[in-house]
Amino acid sequence: MAERIGNSTVRLLSRPSVLAAASAVGKMEHEGPLASSFEIFCNDEFWGETTFEKAEVAMQKAALAAAIDGAGVTADAVEAVFAGDLLNQCTATSFAMRDLGLPLAGLYGACSTFALSLGLAALAVESGGFHCTMGSASSHFCTAERQYRQPLEYGGQRSQAAQRTATAAGAAVIGCSAQYRPHVDCFAIGRVRDLGIKDASNMGAAMAPAAAQTIEYFLRDTGTKPGDYGMILTGDLGSTGSELLLEVLRTEAGLDLSAVHADCGCLLFDAARQDVHSGGSGAGCSAAVVCSHILKRLQNGELPNVLFVGTGALLSPTTTLQGETVPGIAHAVLLTAG
Amino acid sequence: MTAQEYQQMVHSRTPHSPLAKDCLMAFLFGGGISCFGQVLRVLYERTGLAEADAKLAVSVTLIALTAVLTATGAFAKIARVAGAGTAVPITGFANSVVSPAVEFNAEGRVLGTAAKMFSLAGPVIVYGCGAAALYGLILFLTGAA
Structure with a gap:
């Protein structure tokens, strides 16, 4: 049974594990610094389909199928998928699940979706009511x-x-098995700021x-300091947002997070070489970076633990046109190698 | 931290556009397109077109060229460097009509291409026609027309 610590954080005592993970990326992402980490890539922005929306569905299905395959389970064994994307009514996700026939809990957290889905998938396993769950998120530049x-x-x-x-x-894919790592040890649902x-x-x-607030609360709840983490990974603030995060926390x-902070949006692309301005974003950005690059580094012992803080900008084209401000949110998931 | 304090922090930390470079590129590309238009006009006049017709033919040619470059994706790449240089001449207006027409083809010819075609250019037409009507009214009232 999970234990609540402090105001915002939940410790998962059964230590659910990531049984397997996979990522799928497009051409420009595959030309970035993390190219060798990704399991699946496609140079065609349509992914062999007729619309960009169908392409995103195909990409999400490819990542889900590869993760299920990697975990050595059948699709029938997956008892719930917590997943989302950026499209209106989360159609990339629901259309992917229509084809795969998996039980879906659809989520919207903008670019924070993957942290939310990973945390909820682990929490479901911790509850004892689920043995095998999944967290997933996608985004497509063109959609x-x-x-x-x-x-x-x-x-x-x-x-x-x-x-x-x-x-x-x-x-x-999340399940409860001591032999797999990393473990999902803590989860904190963020507040809109x-x-x-x-x-x-x-x-x-x-x-x-919002990221600063979630990180501050998490460190306070757990009685830890930045130096206790191999990496505090935000996704995705970009270079401008990362600078602001460090300054707000100071x-x-x-x-002082500067020694351990990294951002998925800055890791995915090489801003000096690729025309991406402040870096990458989108629900799929942190999903792909965590599922490939970060999990591999945790599994091979390069990183003892990673505090993954998914960040989302909760705007819509309508609220922007109506002159509203942009609320932010950030959810934290602690991934531990040992 | 208050919203005001944070907005000051954001203002000082957010990188600004390279104004001098953007202005230079806008001047070079915008000027280049205008010179090209002038060359076209001279050529059209040499073929025997009257001045008014030659001017119209220049606009039509630039619109057609922009439509082709937009559809092939080349226009957006050029515009990323040229900025206002391609946006301000008639090329910018043509691009703003063609780009949604191409983009929303997936939603059908009627409610996609045709309905979205003026989603960007619509305001220019509405306020352009409005301003022209207002200007005409002023000229009429002052007796200048």
Whole structure:
């Protein structure tokens, strides 16, 4: 049975494990620094389909199928999938599950979705009512652009603080087995925080205060300090949001995260070489980075533990047009190797 | 931390666009397109077109070229460097019509392509026509027309 510690955090005493995970990415993501970590990639932005929306479904299905395969279980053994994406009504996820026939709990947490799905999947296993669950999230540059911004062929310049939505999906199978690692040891559901950012192209700035709050609460609840973690990984603040996170934490809580902080949006792309401005974003960005690069580093002993803090900007095109500010959210999941 | 304090922090930490480079590129590309238009006009006039017709033919040519470059994806790549240089001339307007038309083809020819075609250009047409009507009214009332 899970134990509540402090105001915001839950410790999972049965220590659910990641049995297997897989990620699928697009061409530009595969040209980035983490290329060798990803299990599946496709140079065709349509993934052999006729629309970008179908492409995202195909990509998410590929990641889910590879993760199920990697765990050595059958699809029938998966008792619940906690998953989401960025599209209206989360259709990439529900259409993927329509084809795969998996039991779905659909989630929307913008770019924080994967942290939320991973935490809830582990919590379900911890409850004892589920033996095998999955967490998954996806995003596609082309589906996100046409929904949130301008048509792809529109000729305009992007803000320097803007991030590029990753074409990526990640899926992880969670179960209770001591021989598999990493373990999901703690989970904290974040609170929505809004410090009045109105610029929808500067989402890193909108999300950084929520990330700072979640990290501060988590460290306080668990009685730990930044140095106790091999990595505190946000996803995805980009370079602008990361700088702001460090400064907010210094100012508000007197915490210095600079030695252990990394951001999925900064890891996925090489900003000096690839035209991504502040870095990557999108629900699939942190999903793919965690399911491939980070899990491998935890499994091979390079990292003892990772505090993964998924961050989301909870805006919609309608709220932006109506002049609303951009609320942020951040959920924390502690992954431990040993 | 208050919202005001945070917004000051964001303002100082957010990278700004390279203004001098953007202006230079806009000048070079915008000027280049305008010069190209002038060359076209001279050529059309040499073929025997009257001045008004030659001007119209220049606009039509630039719109057609933009439509092709937009559909092939080349326009967006050029515009990323050129900025206002491609947005301000008639090329920008043509791109804003063609790009949603291409993009929303997946939602059907009627409610996709046709309905979304003016989603970006619509405001330009509405306020452009409004401003023209207002200007005409002023000229009419002042007796200048």
